Amino acid sequence: MSYYDVDSILTDAQKLPCTFELEVPGLGILEGNPGEDIKPGTRIDLPLWLGEMLSIGARLGTSRLVTLDMPSALSERVMNALKADPRTVDLRSLAPHFYSLGERILELFEEEELVDVLMETFKKRAAEVSDQAHNPRGAVGDGVDFLRGLDETERQLFRAAHDRAKEMRVWSGEAKRK
């Protein structure tokens, strides 16, 4: 991930539920109460980069400012749905950068099962993406619901596979260059 990679910046901007452990004077603006204090036990959705920074005290052994929770996109309910049928889940509505979020979360939490579910999901969905990309009617026919639910990583894959198939057709003279 490069420093200027837009996708990695957007991944870091995704919200993560955090619970404050300490009272923070004057930070009520995060909760929508400017000028107020934040009480211990308040749950607020913070961007991934901020939440990660604030929870870092836990690793240093000092008292930490916030504790992190699993984002709703990676909750038990979603994992069960993915285990049942990866192809019907709309990942985009859960998180636009679903897999990148998963990677970042896995750096913070140790979740063996999450790794397996994500791997299996990605493999199954990638096969479907490949099929749709090579099917010239994929983007307009019945695949449209599936394609709308692709996360950003999968969209890039779809684009790579689709463009290559199209370039091939152009080269072999089957399709006109546009």
Place this chain on the structure above:
Amino acid sequence: MAFPLPRGITPSEIGFLAEMEMVTVVPRQRLEGLELLGGPIEPLVPPRRASLPLWLALLLKRQRRANIMPPSWLHPEPLNLILEVESQHPDYRDAFSPPPPLPGQPSIRDDGLAPTARPQYTPDGNRYYASPPFLPQNTAQTEGFSSRDPPALPFHWVEMGNMLLESASDDLVEPDQIRRLLKDLPATGGGGVALTGVGAMEVGEERGFLTGVVDNLRKIGASKEQARREQMAEQRANGAYDGAQDEEEEDYMEF
């Protein structure tokens, strides 16, 4: 990251590389030998057959100075046979048909024979073993292949077939049928990710997609891999390292 050129190699670039393949021509006019960068060309004397690089053969063909002899695999019967193997044969239903054998490699029929690679020598006397891009797989008299070998598609089959159909279709046997068979072939081969028998154009086409898939799998599995390595390092430090745990996990993907 915005990068103006597409990643990997474009179809026209792959086609350009394929033009280096040697094909057999029957000249209609005399032409003296040429000293080309790719090596000297024998003098053309009609009606003696000669081997030329594809680009030169196509040039002469367009100028009506030569006829191209189609490669031995570019006929309806061998293509039909390969298509049958890829779609019917249980071993290859999810894979591609095997590539043509290398020189010295035992053919499929004499099973269990140890391969005996025959080295060749460069003009400087260095030993080398020829491999697919530098083997005459597209000449009409494919030397080195015994006739009992089953037909096989060479590395540049997509490009070779396409270019010959485009510029020299009157030299082919039943070009329309060949065109139809060549179009049917990729449709049957897309069952799985095989490692042998994939053509240059197919590699180029799937490169962007496959590397993306594998890279993302690596990223997702990074934390697990990290844990596994730490565990292994710990075991090694304790002196209880067991070599059996080193087995690589195989990621086989179905498509």
